[in-house]
Amino acid sequence: MKNKRIVSGMRPTGKLHLGHYHGVLSNWLELQQEFECFFFAADWHSLTTEYANTEGIRDNIRDMVLDWLAFGIDPDKSTVFIQSQVPQHAELNLVLSMITPVSWLERNPTYKEMQENLTTKDLSTFGFLGYPVLMAADIIVYKAARVPVGQDQIPHLELTREIARRFNYLYGEVFPEPSALLTETPKVVGLDGRKMSKSYGNAIFLSDTAEETRKKVMSMVTDAQRPLRSDPGEPDRCVAFTLHSLYVPEEKRSEIVSACRSAQIGCVDCKKILAQCMIDTLAPFRSRREELSEKPDLIDEVLANGAVKAAEEAGKTMTDVRAALKV
Numbered sequence: 001m002k003n004k005r006i007v008s009g010m011r012p013t014g015k016l017h018l019g020h021y022h023g024v025l026s027n028w029l030e031l032q033q034e035f036e037c038f039f040f041a042a043d044w045h046s047l048t049t050e051y052a053n054t055e056g057i058r059d060n061i062r063d064m065v066l067d068w069l070a071f072g073i074d075p076d077k078s079t080v081f082i083q084s085q086v087p088q089h090a091e092l093n094l095v096l097s098m099i100t101p102v103s104w105l106e107r108n109p110t111y112k113e114m115q116e117n118l119t120t121k122d123l124s125t126f127g128f129l130g131y132p133v134l135m136a137a138d139i140i141v142y143k144a145a146r147v148p149v150g151q152d153q154i155p156h157l158e159l160t161r162e163i164a165r166r167f168n169y170l171y172g173e174v175f176p177e178p179s180a181l182l183t184e185t186p187k188v189v190g191l192d193g194r195k196m197s198k199s200y201g202n203a204i205f206l207s208d209t210a211e212e213t214r215k216k217v218m219s220m221v222t223d224a225q226r227p228l229r230s231d232p233g234e235p236d237r238c239v240a241f242t243l244h245s246l247y248v249p250e251e252k253r254s255e256i257v258s259a260c261r262s263a264q265i266g267c268v269d270c271k272k273i274l275a276q277c278m279i280d281t282l283a284p285f286r287s288r289r290e291e292l293s294e295k296p297d298l299i300d301e302v303l304a305n306g307a308v309k310a311a312e313e314a315g316k317t318m319t320d321v322r323a324a325l326k327v
Contacts, residue, residue: 006035006181007144009042009083012060013050016067017203019188019196022246027148027183029072037078038142038310041065044083044090048131049114049121065299067206070289081306083138088314092137093130095321099166100133104159108132136160139178141314146181154180171324174317186246191220193239207289210279217243217275222267233260233267240271247277 008031010016010024031037041061050057061082073080083089105111106129114123139147139160149157157180164175189195190202197203204216220240226233235241235257244253256273259265292298 004035004146005038005142005144006031006146006148007038007040007139007142007178008148009040009045009138010064011042011046012057012064013046014056014060014198015203015205015207016064017196017198017205018243018246019190019203020067021071021206022188023150023185025068025071025073027185028068028078031148031181032074032078035146038144038313039068039073039078039080040086040138040306040310041082042138044134045131048125048128049123051125051127052121062296062299063207065303066289066292069299069302070285070292071206075302075306079306079309080302081310082303085303085307086310086314088141088311088318089134089137091318092141092314092321093134095325096133096137096163096167097130099170100130100163102129104162105129105132108159109155132156132159133163136163140164140175141317142310143176143317144178145176147178148181148183150183150185167324174320174324187242188246189239189242191216193221204278206282206285210283210286213279213282214275217278218268218271220271222271226267229266230263232263235260238267238270240267240274243278244274247281248274249277252277 008024008028010020016025028037028039041064043057043061046057046060047054065080068080069075111129114128135156136159140163147157147160157178161177164177168175187195190197190200191204192200192202194200194202204213208216217240222240223233223235223238225237235244238260241256241260244256248256252273256265256270260270
């Protein structure tokens with residue numbers, strides 16, 4: 001039978017926002033219909049940058065998994081678990097670290113980029129340099145065939161492939177080389193026009209209430225070249241309009257474009273339409289989330305069952321690894 005196993009994870013660094021949904025969760029929902037999926041909360045990966053501030057990780061995990069389940073990740077179709085509850089991730093990470101050249105890690109573009117951008121944190125640690133090895137272990141410990149990634153993540157996956165290839169060369173064929181399953185990731189802008197990010201303070205969170213969402217949408221930047229209501233606007237210049245394609249029906253969108261360019265509708269009214277469409281679209285999720293939040297034992301059960309299943313599969317791989325290593 002053809003290998004149709006997929007592995008993907010998220011770091012529990014804070015509340016999920018619309019960018020996470022459109023960039024990751026919406027793809028997961030489709031993938032679980034066709035593939036055998038392993039979705040995990042990457043708490044050990046959080047330590048690579050948050051090692052000095054760990055008190056929020058546990059709560060972030062529960063909040064994040066709550067969002068997953070509310071949006072439709074189905075534990076009956078997908079294995080949902082916490083990375084640190086499957087010790088084989090750490091065991092394989094140790095083995096792979098023995099064979100991965102330091103030069104491979106130092107050329108990682110994200111390593112240099114994050115060190116330059118996160119200047120408030122000391123990232124000159126062994127764990128941060130070696131996080132691609134842990135990422136490789138996360139993937140190949142399940143002998144995954146495909147990994148859902150965006151175009152910008154392909155270099156990271158190629159390093160995973162190189163590590164798997166090196167292990168196979170040294171010890172014999174154990175791991176398939178996972179290939180990229182390219183996913184379309186629409187750009188989701190934040191309230192200020194930059195990429196939506198918790199760090200920028202410009203995010204609309206999945207857990208926001210309807211009124212919080214409305215307030216944030218009404219504060220969004222619009223067309224800076226339209227100072228007066230009577231001036232014609234241009235939707236292509238409008239930050240808020242970039243979200244219309246995700247939430248406003250196409251027919252209504254066409255009407256708004258025409259009305260904006262002829263100054264028949266103002267930015268405030270336009271954002272009111274966007275806010276309501278967004279609230280209506282997210283309403284079923286928010287209702288489901290509220291329902292699930294009253295069942296904390298359910299999340300514990302999902303994660304516990306997921307860890308058992310994941311450990312069983314990862315254990316099979318480590319048996320093969322030990323046999324290949326002859327130790």
